[in-house]
Amino acid sequence: MSLLLGCIADDFTGATDLASMLVKHGMTTVQVIGVPNGALPEADAVVIALKSRTIPAGDAVAQSLAAAEALLAAGARQLLFKYCSTFDSTDEGNIGPVADALLKRLGAGFALACPAFPANGRSIYQGHLFAGSHLLSESGMENHPLTPMRDPNLVRVLGRQTEGSVGLVPFAVVERGAGAIRDAMTRLAEGGRRYGIIDAVTDAHLLAIGEAAAKHPLITGGSGIAMGLPANFRAAGLLPERPDAAVLPAPQGMCAVVAGSCSRATLGQIGFARDHVPVLELDALALPDAAALAAQALEWVQGKLSADRPVVIAASAPPDKVAALQARLGRDAAGVLVEDAMAAVAAGLVARGVGRLVVAGGETSGAVVSRLGVQQLRIGAEIDPGVPWTFAAPTGIHLALKSGNFGGRDFFLKAFEHG
Numbered sequence: 001m002s003l004l005l006g007c008i009a010d011d012f013t014g015a016t017d018l019a020s021m022l023v024k025h026g027m028t029t030v031q032v033i034g035v036p037n038g039a040l041p042e043a044d045a046v047v048i049a050l051k052s053r054t055i056p057a058g059d060a061v062a063q064s065l066a067a068a069e070a071l072l073a074a075g076a077r078q079l080l081f082k083y084c085s086t087f088d089s090t091d092e093g094n095i096g097p098v099a100d101a102l103l104k105r106l107g108a109g110f111a112l113a114c115p116a117f118p119a120n121g122r123s124i125y126q127g128h129l130f131a132g133s134h135l136l137s138e139s140g141m142e143n144h145p146l147t148p149m150r151d152p153n154l155v156r157v158l159g160r161q162t163e164g165s166v167g168l169v170p171f172a173v174v175e176r177g178a179g180a181i182r183d184a185m186t187r188l189a190e191g192g193r194r195y196g197i198i199d200a201v202t203d204a205h206l207l208a209i210g211e212a213a214a215k216h217p218l219i220t221g222g223s224g225i226a227m228g229l230p231a232n233f234r235a236a237g238l239l240p241e242r243p244d245a246a247v248l249p250a251p252q253g254m255c256a257v258v259a260g261s262c263s264r265a266t267l268g269q270i271g272f273a274r275d276h277v278p279v280l281e282l283d284a285l286a287l288p289d290a291a292a293l294a295a296q297a298l299e300w301v302q303g304k305l306s307a308d309r310p311v312v313i314a315a316s317a318p319p320d321k322v323a324a325l326q327a328r329l330g331r332d333a334a335g336v337l338v339e340d341a342m343a344a345v346a347a348g349l350v351a352r353g354v355g356r357l358v359v360a361g362g363e364t365s366g367a368v369v370s371r372l373g374v375q376q377l378r379i380g381a382e383i384d385p386g387v388p389w390t391f392a393a394p395t396g397i398h399l400a401l402k403s404g405n406f407g408g409r410d411f412f413l414k415a416f417e418h419g
């Protein structure tokens with residue numbers, strides 16, 4: 001099996017989202033954490049997860065180029081640069097500078113840019129990005145602390161980030177299908193445009209755009225743009241049908257959930273779990289000491305672990321309690337304290353035989369993955385949209401990393417019904 005699609009994602013949960021999309025459409029996929037220093041794993045697609053969304057543009061370019069080298073050395077036939085479906089960036093970057101550098105590395109003159117993801121309410125019409133029924137600039141994203149998006153017109157937004165010029169393939173063309181889109185992109189490239197923003201309102205549009213870009217060395221967009229790509233490799237005879245793309249090694253060991261997210265969804269999931277399985281809610285305000293919190297959790301768990309149903313250990317708290325801890329310690333120190341505690345709990349659980357672990361919270365997941373020394377995640381089937389089970393190397397356990405707002409109320413139980 002040789003690598004077909006090489007992906008570079010500018011954040012961790014976005015990488016998982018993309019990898020999950022590729023698995024769903026029949027490619028075996030491994031997510032690699034950070035620029036790899038050794039050989040890449042065997043898979044149809046590899047997604048290298050960087051944390052390059054809001055770092056200085058020069059660093060994002062350097063890391064993305066290093067990731068591209070690793071993917072190309074492994075034989076990748078096409079590169080995909082994945083960014084957020086709300087096009088999170090500033091006038092300094094990092095989408096434009098990274099895409100410019102990748103195009104140059106590939107000796108290519110044109111790439112499409114399409115962050116649309118209709119299933120999550122992100123659509124593009126006449127170059128304008130919508131989140132649900134709101135223009136991006138009126139969606140709340142205009143107040144984002146790091147990447148405020150105050151201009152919904154992606155032709156302009158990307159235009160400010162690149163030395164090249166940006167054109168548009170409008171809805172009316174996209175509606176006519178892959179051939180029309182391909183011709184329009186060729187005309188943009190021949191007219192000297194470096195990028196084409198492509199309108200997309202439905203999955204059918206994304207599939208057609210993917211088909212039209214079969215021969216492009218570089219594709220840029222959100223995870224939605226990936227849905228049409230596996231079919232290109234199949235049509236070229238490079239990708240066999242893979243009904244088992246999502247199959248992971250059989251799960252083993254005890255089941256546990258570690259929650260550090262304080263989102264409304266996670267608090268609801270903890271509440272639901274309380275009626276069904278053992279739940280420990282740590283009180284970081286009463287005991288603001290990471291090691292002591294972890295010790296308390298690991299003592300509590302004795303005799304409670306099971307291979308059939310999870311235990312849930314949560315530091316999560318409602319907004320007033322979070323605010324109280326932040327007032328006492330400062331916002332960053334409060335976050336780090338709880339992340340350290342949950343990472344130590346996760347490591348302690350694995351040492352006690354936990355082989356199937358759900359982690360709730362993006363930052364919390366980052367802390368756990370780093371404490372466990374995880375370097376790669378083979379992506380399996382989704383539990384709920386956007387949250388797949390994964391098999392972690394070199395630790396050899398099953399991990400599900402849930403970004404705070406994801407998952408239904410029964411997520412913590414449902415995760416372990418999947419086997």
Ligand code: ADP
Nearest residue numbers: 261263315317322335338339361362363364404
């Ligand atoms: P989400 O995906 O919901 O944003 P994250 O894990 O990314 O979740 O962020 C939640 C943050 O809140 C983490 O830094 C975590 O350590 C912190 N946190 C969790 N519980 C508490 C608490 N009781 N008080 C203060 N901060 C907390």
